[in-house]
Amino acid sequence: MHARWWLLASGSSQAGPEFGTGVTVGAADSGTGGAGTLRLRPPVHRVDRRAVTWWRTRILLAGAAPVIVLVVLGSLLSEARWWLMVPAVAVAVATAAAAAGMPMWWYRVHRWEVTGDAVYTRTGALWQEWRVAPLSRVQTVDSERGPLEQAFGLASVTVTTASAKGALTIPGLDHRRATDLVHALTEATQATPGDAT
Structure with missing residues (x-):
């Protein structure tokens, strides 16, 4: 099994706000290896079981x-x-x-997490992709619900970053949790100094 890591850039080391429905932007040490660097590690949250x-x-x-x-x-x-x-x-x-x-x-592989410093995702099947996007590099955060996702009460969150690799997507979230995540991430990125260009 092949896994690829994408570290977009280092971010700031400040804690962010608390996320709704049990999602919290943690303290700096939960996602960093110290002094402005991000530690590459697997994200902890699963997608919703309905996915x-x-x-x-x-x-x-x-x-x-x-x-x-x-x-x-x-x-x-x-x-x-x-x-x-x-x-x-x-x-x-x-x-x-x-x-x-x-x-x-896919349910076993797909993971996501947001800390005070970054957004972590793991996606894929045979070829897994692990990505880390510092909050200082986040440009936009969007939630999308297609007709089938709406039928299952799910939504996907897309985090657009200043990276040639493109946006990070967190699929298969409960639609209420996705909405809370979008609002909290927007607040956290606005409060995080950095260059999101």
Whole structure:
């Protein structure tokens, strides 16, 4: 299994405000190795448990589309029926296997945390990506809820940073917790001196 760390820049060493719904921006020593440097370490919070069902539904919907197309074409084109039904069955089996296993694995891997200094994320499946974004480098914080996320009461938080690597995304959060996280992160970054350019 391959893991990549991305440390965007060092940030300030001050404590931030308390987050709602049990999320706290901790003291400097919880995310730093001392004197303005960030210690690379795994984040501690899991995504919401409902994210498993959300991911599973997304996989099933994505796999259902080609299966339906192949089955409809196979029923209309009798001379090519077997050439279309075999891939339809293969896609259906692959989709079912992915829906059964991948969401639980993603739930075990995906982690996030916010301290007084930085936002930590870990995402991925076989190739895991660990990222640390100092609060001094955060430019914007947004919450997004697609139709499927709304159906499951979830939201994703996107933290845009002054980094060529791009934004950090924390998917699969309870929508109330995501809202509290956006407000608290916005307050914490406004109170953190630094260069978010």
